[in-house]
Amino acid sequence: MILGVDIGGTKTMFVLYDHESFKVLDTIRSSQENLNILSDKINKIVESYNIKAIGIGIAGWVRNGILLKTPNIKDGSIRLNLTVPYILENDANCFAYGVYNILAKKDESNIRNIVGITVGTGIGCGIVIDGKIYRGKGLAGELAHITVEGEKNCSCGGKGHLESYFSGWSLEERFKKPVKEVMEENIEGFYESREFDIFVKSIANLVMIIDPDVIVFGGSIGMRFNKKIVEERLKSYILPEFDTKVILFIDEDVVAKGAIFLAKEAILSSD
Ligand SMILES: [Zn+2]
Structure with a gap:
């Protein structure tokens, strides 16, 4: 299983991929309060669904996997401490x-x-x-x-x-x-x-x-x-x-799907 996370300016969405189909698990507000506990939330999903890799698309400027700026997420400080490998990518790229x-x-x-x-x-x-x-x-x-x-x-x-x-x-x-x-x-x-x-x-x-x-x-x-x-x-x-x-393109989940495709290639294809 792969988890896709779409951290937008207003909401954050979690999508599960079992190598055949996608399923939206949850959508929460992209509030600082929620972003503070994002790692905990993701780690819990990882454990529950036996996730092997995570793709994260974020409304921010990302260079070499490092988040430089998030103009549309208030405060926007995100510290990721995840238990499985992940990729972080700009949401529009996803x-x-x-x-x-x-x-x-x-x-x-x-x-x-x-x-x-x-x-x-x-x-x-x-x-x-x-x-x-x-x-x-x-x-x-x-x-x-x-x-x-x-x-x-x-x-x-x-x-x-x-x-x-x-x-x-x-x-x-x-x-x-x-x-x-x-x-x-x-x-x-x-x-x-x-x-x-x-x-x-x-x-x-x-x-x-x-x-x-x-x-x-x-x-x-x-x-x-x-x-x-x-x-x-x-x-x-x-x-x-x-x-x-x-x-x-009428698909609310496509950013998370793109992040999943990227995680699959970057993390799982090297196994
Ligand atoms: Zn500007």
Whole structure:
């Protein structure tokens, strides 16, 4: 058995994998109180289910398995003291890798390059090139913190970053309502808003840099996008020679699944 843990900005999810199927064990709030006892909770699951390896995806900046910063988890200090081997990976990387593995196993095996964008509390971006996560020196794909315009304060401490305009936390600040509601009811012309435009332009620029087979949107907000609108708006900024496919990946557990795939390869395949 392998355990996948998805530590997001708002909630933490535990998923069990028995080499055939996935099962969500529990979901808790990503409060500091819960994060303080995270190791104990995981170690208890390890014992109960005879877990051999753990994959952890976290909404944070990870270099060489070391957590550098968690802009969207308050305080965010996490000390892991686990009884079995584990890998720690950026959650958007887990997302992209999970999507890649799930698509590659279907009849879409010609897909090699994926850009995965998660829009939840924050924005995540994972890049899979030739079936492998592209990390650069560790932090590649920090799309959330590219400078777009203005001086708006960002969760990371910077100013004018994409996430300070378009993300769960910044959109909620802007619209004073849950983002899912804003999207569904197209409040104040959500899809015509400056914020959405900034987001689409940023994604279009990224698509033209990477030229991926697919661009996949996920996360609690991203999976609820209107696909047709996103596709059309992206097309208006991407040169016509690019024919990137757009997918909305509707799967709440895919970050944990990606972390499980990574743990399986990194830890169990060496046995
Ligand atoms: Zn930032």
